[in-house]
Amino acid sequence: MSLPSIDLLVFTFYLLGIIAFGASFYFRKRNSLDYTTGSGKLPAWALGMSIFATYLSSISFLALPGNAYSGNWNAFVFSLSIPIAAVFAVFVFVPLYRKLQSPSAYAYFEARFGLWARIYASICYLLTQMARMGAILYLLALPMHLMLGWSITHIIWITGLGVLLYATLGGLEAVVWTDAIQGILLILGALACLVFILLELPGGLGQFWSEGMTLEKFSLGSFQWSWTESTFWLVLIYGLFINLQNFGVDQSYIQRYLGAKDIPSAQRSTALGSLLYIPVSLLFFMIGTALFVYYQHFPDRIPQDLATEGDKVFPYFIIHALPDGITGLLIAGIFAAGMSTLSTSINSSATVILEDHVKKYLRPGLTEKESMSVLYWSSGSMGFLSILVAVGFRGVESALDAWWALASIFSGGLLGLLFLGLISPKLSKIPAILGVISGLMVIAWVSLAEFFPQLALPLIHKNWAIVLGTMAIIITGFLAGILMSTKSTRYLSD
Structure with missing residues (x-):
């Protein structure tokens, strides 16, 4: 299908604008420290928004409403584990990595266990990011293919090359500032969508709440212990460990600790970015439940074969139910979620390649000019490889299951x-x-x-x-x- 001209204008303006803005950082005079950490001059609020945008990928943008639509709020328990992990991040991880005075998170592993640990950790990280970027690009292309009718391969290449361009040229500053813009866009788009659904319901917010309660759509899952089922306790414990892993060993997050001017600023940005995810993820679960109630009352507004596929309902609603202009904003929001995660992974991967491999044992005596060349080439190479991985995912039966399996092993x-x-x-x-x-x-x-x-x-x-x-x-x-x-x-x- 083709988008109305106003939606296409909104989406095109966003896509070209964000790429041009990010790439403009290339023309500032910088060194490798500027490129990898912003030389510790970035404001706490922007770093916090960047952490939040990294959390909320395009997978989350579509999967959270899909989960709530098809089931209940069991997956929201993941968000409830964040405050516990954030305490560790603020009081343990931020001071630890700030004291190391290294752009790489994995300098700690060398200091603790020797060079083998640094090489091992950094290779695991690079493999994880390659699989992650490929999965995100591919899973972003699927709903966009359904919504716009564009070729999956074309969407992968357009999105991948766009992010590769500004992430490679702009460095961490471009990533953080574009993430901040995209994070705001995500929130505004989701809020507009929820308000529109509630206004369309005959009983508004009250009907959403009462019917959701009656149908147990707000349930957080079983409180019984199980090794095989997704209970409240499994999601809570899993969420705690995943979030500790994000804050404790993920280069993407740790670079943001170093981007702040001092430890208190880094702590504030970490707290902001992590805790902001909780109400925003709640917003997406509310959208999913609201969509369920909406289509219970208006079943003729969605094909019946599609009504049972939770992950496809939100994209269908965006295209067919939202007013012109808002549709373009939501599509831009989905792209924003994917682009922010991809740009972060590209920049952090380039930092790891330079600090943990090239400088460490391949070319220890690099000049500043040579270091910048390595960063540019590493960013471009990781971005290009992620596109190839995304295209390769087309032959996989379940890309999401494949990503989860790879992430567990590569971590x-x-x-x-x-x-x-x-x-x-x-x-x-x-x-x-x-x-x-x-x-x-x-x-x-x-x-x-x-x-x-x-x-x-x-x-x-x-x-x-x-x-x-x-x-x-x-x-x-x-x-x-x-x-x-x-x-x-x-x-x-x-």
Whole structure:
């Protein structure tokens, strides 16, 4: 289908405007520190909006309303875990990484366990980001294909090249300021959508609330314990570990800690970005439930075969029900969600390539000009590879399931390694390596057991992978450290 001219104008103006604005940072005189951290001059509110925009990808923009439409608010429990993780981020992670004085998060792993840990952690991060960017590009293209009728491959290339251009040229400053704009656009678009749905309901907000309560659409899930079902407790624990991983070992977030002028500013931006996600995610769950109530009263306004597919209902509503202009704003919002996440991953990946690989052992004596060249080439290469990965996802039966499996494996248990270093400050590298191996085995079991039925491994919910993998690393590494320390003491006494 073709968009009305005003919607196409809104969308085109946004897309070209954000690319031009981000690319304009290229013309400022900068060095590699400006490119990777903004030299610690970025305002806390903009960094906070950037953290928020990184949280809310295009997957969330469409998946959260889809979850609420098809089921209940069980997935919202993920957001309820954020304040606990944010406390760790503000009082533990921000001071830790600010004191390191390194653009790379993984300098900590080298200081704690040696160069092997830094190389291992940084490679895990790069693999994760490549898979993440590919999945986001592909999953963004799917609804846009349904909404606009454009080719999936064309959408992937247009979006990917647009983000690649301004993220490569503009560096962290471009990423943060475009994220701030896109974060505001996301919120405004979602608010406009919810208000429109509630105004269309005969009983307005009261009807939304009463019917949602009657149908148990606001349920947070079962409070019973289960290893196989998505209960309240599973989502809460899973959310806590994922958020700790984001704040504790994800270069994308840690670069923003370094972008602020001092520790208090970095703490404020982290608190703002993380806590803002809670009401905004609530807003998307409200949209999903409101859509369910809306189509219960107006079933003739949606094809019946589509009404049962939650992830497709919101895109359909955006195209067919919203007024002209608002439709263009929402489509721009979906692109904004995807672009903000992609630009962050491109910039942080380039930083890791420069700091953890090129400068560390490939070309230690780089000049400033050479460092900038590496950053430009690394950004462009990671962006281009993500496009190829996204195109490759077209042959996968479920891109989202594939991304979840890859993310669990590629994360490599880095959260467990981080906490092992924090709670055991004298631990040597051998116990740490043993811990990582045990954690990877557990992660592989939880993530991949269903693909190897001949092994007859017990199947549990995949969200337990990061939880059990992290705990395996901490426990194994800690116990191995005690045993090795005991043996060493006995040997010396003998």
